[in-house]
Amino acid sequence: MVRISGGAIRSRLDRTFRDRTLLLRDNAGIRSLHISARAQKIAAGSVCACALTLVAALGGMAWQHEALESRQAEIASLRAQYSDLQGRIAGLRDTADDIVANADIETTQDGQPDGGPVAAVRDNLTDLAAANRKLTQRIARVRAGVRGADARAEELAAERDRLRRQLANAEAALAKVTRQREEARQARADLGTELTAQRAHRQAEAAGRAHAEAHADRLTARLDMARDRVTALRDELKAVEARLTASRTRHQALLAERARLADNVRALEGRLGLSSGDGRNLMARVSAVAKALRDAQQDKRSLASTRNKLRKRVASLESELSKLRERDLGLFKHFAERTGSGLTRVRETVAMTGVDVDKLVRRVKTAHAGAKGGPLVKLDAPVNDPIAKHASRLSRKMRRMLALQEALGSMPLTAPVESYWISSYFGKRRDPYTDEWAMHEGLDLAADAGSAVKATAPGKVVFAGHRAGYGRMVKVDHGLGLVTVYGHLKEIRVQQGERVGHREKVGELGNTGRSTGPHVHYEVRMDGDPADPMKFLKAGKHVFKG
Known part of the structure; x- marks a missing residue:
């Protein structure tokens, strides 16, 4: 014979009834419902007790019904015997009346009536009356038993109805628990689907951030190129202006030389002793000076045209640079807002674990810092550039976001078993x-x-x-x-x-x-x-x- 120890029963019950956490999902979100092992044991015990009580009540009612049918058959038999006995008593009474009315009463010698058949009838009547009393008492006892059985049957019927209601409630509770388990399984399946979608969303966000960083790098490179072009054009403009100034100075000197030569020519022409060779040389010099003056004027007009073109080009580049600044500033603000929102969510998630967020970020940065050193070379005072400020702020947020995401990737945020x-x-x-x-x-x-x-x-x-x-x-x-x-x-x-x-x-x-x-x-x-x-x-x- 197999014997089961109490410890084995408790161990089996503990394996069967274990703490369960149901995940319920609705429009408000995902809620958890914890059902302890004790509550499950109580519910199962209640259902079993109700079922056993109902079975016992049904068995008792069947036994009572069988006993009641037996009593009813016995009552019917007694009623038949009672009716037969009443008929016999009535017949005997009729016989006695006939004997008393029609028979001649014989007397004995001492004058007393003879008992004869009348005495026999009276004895029979007395016996029948005694039997009738006993039968009446027996019928009364049977009727009392029947009334008690009826009352017991009514009590059992009420108990049966109560047990049926309890069984219905227990079945409803069991159906509710079963439904909750199915809902929990469905919620777990939905959660797995949502987890996959969130992972894909996070990957898409990471790709978007990488694209944004690349775009920001391209914009920064374009901005640097535009700045270099503006600087080069400004240097070229300064060189042209210097050349123009030199040309003006040369033009003024040539004009002064021309005036001086003209004065000399007039003075020489006034002198009659002017030689022909000196006159020709002087005219040649005057012609050379005039040609140099015309060349200087031509250079002046050319330099002025070049300067105007350069000024227009500088103005166009400055306008384009201003537009680039505005667009870049808007992009930096947009990326900074998005990065700040994501940074807040990641920070809140890390903070939910109870870990010091700032300490964790410092550890991530220290892990990637590596060995650094070198002499101190101070930079010039930073230019008050809004784009540079937003770029620096965005860079700090991005570095913090990347550090928190790396920390989040190293944090144990899932359970070690699938179903538990x-x-x-x-x-x-x-x-x-x-x-x-x-x-x-x-x-x-x-x-x-x-x-x-x-x-x-x-x-x-x-x-x-x-x-x-x-x-x-x-x-x-x-x-x-x-x-x-x-x-x-x-x-x-x-x-x-x-x-x-x-x-x-x-x-x-x-x-x-x-x-x-x-x-x-x-x-x-x-x-x-x-x-x-x-x-x-x-x-x-x-x-x-x-």
Whole structure:
């Protein structure tokens, strides 16, 4: 004969009735409904008790109905006997009346009447009367029993109706729980679809940010080129103006030389002693001076035209540069607003985990800083340029956004098992072995033995083996001071020093170490201090909801 111990029954009940968390999705969002194992046991016990009570009541009613039919048959038989007895009594009474009325009463010698047939009739009547009384008493007892049976039948009928109502309520409650489970499964499927969509959306946003950064770089390069062109044209304009000034100076000198020569010619012409050779030389010099003057005037007109063209070109470039500044300023403002909005969402998500956001950002920047040095060379005072200010502000926000996104990629925001129920939360609790208050530094996620346990973020396996209290355990370092622990594993599927990706299998759920049933003891540690994994899971839901 197979004997089942109380511990085995409790263990089977604990495996059957476990804490469950239902995810309910409606227009207001996604809500969670926690159903404890105790509530499930009470509901199942109530349903079983109602079912057993109903079965017992139906059996009792069947037995009462059979007993009632037997009593009714007995009553019918007694009624028939009573009717027959009444008929016999009536017949005997008629016979007695006939005997008294028609028979000659014989007297004995001492004058007393002879008993004869009258005495016999009287004796029969007396016996019949006694039998009638007994039968009447028996009928009264049977009728009392029938009335009691009727009352009991009415009570059983009322009890049956009450049990039927309880059974209907229990069936309705069971149907509600079943419906909630189906809704939870559908919500989980919808959440998976939404997670895929959010991942695609995040990838699209990252691509959009990369495109925006590339466009901003192109605009900055164009702006620098325009600035260089304006500077070159200004330098060219200055050179042309210098040439024009020199030409004017030369023109003035030539005019002065021409006037002086003309004066000399007039003075020489006034002298009669002027030689023909000197006159020819003087005229040649005057002609040369006149030609140089005409050339200088031509250069002056050419330089003036060039200067006007350069001024128009400079004005056109300055107008184009102003338009580029306005457009670039608008783009920088738009990108800064979008980056600020995304930065706020990412910051709120990281803050939900309880981790110091600024400290995390500093660690990411330090990790990418590398070795730097060199002599100090001071820069000139910065130009008061709005675009430069917005570009600098956008650059700071982008660097912070990238740092937070990198930190978010290293944070464990998902559960290590696909389907689970929470059997014990983080924090103060009753120890399952000693029943004393103790600190629970992780989250117990119960599921079927052998379920895949996966890394909740990419990282490096820093421990894989057996540890007291944890049983078979895997510890993964995700960088930035974040470490996750997976305990009570049935099997370990990774080795120390191995790098694992997000959702990569590290082991199988089991019951090794200090454990009362199949589950994974999941810890999140920041700088060695335990953190509540539920905060990270809620932050992960916030990320997937967008």
